[in-house]
Amino acid sequence: SQQGEEDPQALSIQEGENATMNCSYKTSINNLQWYRQNSGRGLVHLILIRSNEREKHSGRLRVTLDTSKKSSSLLITASRAADTASYFCATDMGYSTLTFGKGTMLLVSP
Amino acid sequence: DAGITQSPRHKVTETGTPVTLRCHQTENHRYMYWYRQDPGHGLRLIHYSYGVKDTDKGEVSDGYSVSRSKTEDFLLTLESATSSQTSVYFCAISVAGDSYNEQFFGPGTRLTVL
Numbered sequence: 001s002q003q004g005e006e007d008p009q010a011l012s013i014q015e016g017e018n019a020t021m022n023c024s025y026k027t028s029i030n031n032l033q034w035y036r037q038n039s040g041r042g043l044v045h046l047i048l049i050r051s052n053e054r055e056k057h058s059g060r061l062r063v064t065l066d067t068s069k070k071s072s073s074l075l076i077t078a079s080r081a082a083d084t085a086s087y088f089c090a091t092d093m094g095y096s097t098l099t100f101g102k103g104t105m106l107l108v109s110p
Numbered sequence: 111d112a113g114i115t116q117s118p119r120h121k122v123t124e125t126g127t128p129v130t131l132r133c134h135q136t137e138n139h140r141y142m143y144w145y146r147q148d149p150g151h152g153l154r155l156i157h158y159s160y161g162v163k164d165t166d167k168g169e170v171s172d173g174y175s176v177s178r179s180k181t182e183d184f185l186l187t188l189e190s191a192t193s194s195q196t197s198v199y200f201c202a203i204s205v206a207g208d209s210y211n212e213q214f215f216g217p218g219t220r221l222t223v224l
Contacts, residue, residue: 031210042114042200042215043153050210088152092211096141096160096204097168102152 023089133201
């Protein structure tokens with residue numbers, strides 16, 4: 001079964017709006033990562049947040065982690081059409097592998 | 111794509127035939143991974159390698175074997191392809207450090223088994 005589950009499965013917004021997607025997981029983690037996948041391409045690493053961190057920023061990305069609720073959120077501010085992609089969370093439990101969720105499909109309309 | 115290439119990029123084959131997919135990296139990373147991606151299932155780990163001749167199974171390893179005779183190449187073999195193995199296959203390498211494992215992905219191979 002999937003360790004991480006993203007919510008919502010799909011999200012449609014207008015350019016300039018913020019996009020928030022969530023990830024829930026089941027067991028303790030070393031860190032949680034977010035990846036982006038453009039249609040027909042491989043995944044691209046966006047940001048990593050360690051289990052002892054609560055919030056992290058990278059450009060227009062803001063990630064939060066609540067280990068007590070076993071959940072994370074990814075916020076993309078001032079979305080652009082180029083942000084249209086699928087977004088995946090991945091949990092690292094320290095076993096040399098990552099477990100990916102099923103992803104959130106984000107559509108940003110001009 | 112962090113120096114990762116996959117070949118072939120597209121393949122159509124028939125049920126029962128053997129298929130080998132190749133992943134090649136140019137940066138001498140120790141860890142390499144094979145995933146499959148299917149609608150509704152996200153990305154699932156098939157096998158991974160932590161060094162030459164060192165491999166381990168992932169979540170969906172049945173029907174697949176792997177080999178790593180050189181650091182730069184990680185091969186995924188479907189001994190007798192089935193229609194359920196129609197999928198997009200991604201190879202990844204890991205840039206690992208103290209308490210983190212960040213992965214970089216290849217462009218993918220789209221495999222269709224008829």
